[in-house]
Amino acid sequence: MNHIINSVKLLIASRNEEDHEVIMSSLLGQTDFQITGIANDEIGAIVKTEVLKPDIIILDLQLSEITGPGIVKAINRRSPSTAIIFICDKKDRHDEVYASLSAVPGISGFLFKETDIDKLTHILRIIKMGGNYINASVTIEFLHKAALINNKMYCKIEKTSFTLLECNILELLACGFNDTRIAGELNYSTGTIRNYLTGIREKIKMKTRVEIVNYSYASGILQSDHLQFKKNPT
Numbered sequence: 313m314n315h316i317i318n319s320v321k322l323l324i325a326s327r328n329e330e331d332h333e334v335i336m337s338s339l340l341g342q343t344d345f346q347i348t349g350i351a352n353d354e355i356g357a358i359v360k361t362e363v364l365k366p367d368i369i370i371l372d373l374q375l376s377e378i379t380g381p382g383i384v385k386a387i388n389r390r391s392p393s394t395a396i397i398f399i400c401d402k403k404d405r406h407d408e409v410y411a412s413l414s415a416v417p418g419i420s421g422f423l424f425k426e427t428d429i430d431k432l433t434h435i436l437r438i439i440k441m442g443g444n445y446i447n448a449s450v451t452i453e454f455l456h457k458a459a460l461i462n463n464k465m466y467c468k469i470e471k472t473s474f475t476l477l478e479c480n481i482l483e484l485l486a487c488g489f490n491d492t493r494i495a496g497e498l499n500y501s502t503g504t505i506r507n508y509l510t511g512i513r514e515k516i517k518m519k520t521r522v523e524i525v526n527y528s529y530a531s532g533i534l535q536s537d538h539l540q541f542k543k544n545p546t
């Protein structure tokens with residue numbers, strides 16, 4: 313009973329029943345997670361989020377193709393503490409959807425069904441602790457169009473100045489590296505990198521890595537060639 317009380321409540325939102333089965337199978341035996349509901353469309357996702365107040369919603373990106381950022385904003389309004397993870401197929405092209413979502417607060421991750429589901433419990437634990445997960449391939453794929461679409465949103469924001477080290481951290485963050493990998497690349501301790509990331513968040517008043525990377529790229533702090541030489545972080 314204590315396991316259920318203390319477990320993280322999950323809501324799965326996808327039209328694809330296979331997604332439901334794969335996710336439930338990957339969580340089999342994990343007592344720190346509890347699937348509290350399943351939604352088959354965007355309206356169901358919003359309504360069930362309001363009723364169930366899940367800790368995390370695993371949301372198929374295809375559900376946002378009609379409503380775009382609206383589904384995220386609707387979920388945030390009804391349950392501000394619910395973290396949102398988008399899942400998508402590698403074979404599908406969702407550039408414009410990625411771009412429209414990339415500047416919306418409240419998104420904790422993007423992951424591919426084909427490559428990331430095996431790591432789902434690990435990813436969920438990262439999110440549970442207040443972290444974020446961005447598949448590096450997703451990051452590289454959508455940021456180019458995100459920059460073009462969202463540039464107008466940032467042109468009125470006063471440009472923030474960053475130190476060389478902060479720019480290096482932003483560059484590696486955009487490549488999808490985690491704190492430990494960034495620390496290794498720059499020869500600093502993980503704690504030091506986390507302190508710098510906290511400072512960066514405070515400077516630009518943005519919380520998640522998705523928001524930080526998109527701001528950096530769309531506002532011109534990072535250029536497209538910054539993402540070309542480190543596409544496959546380990």
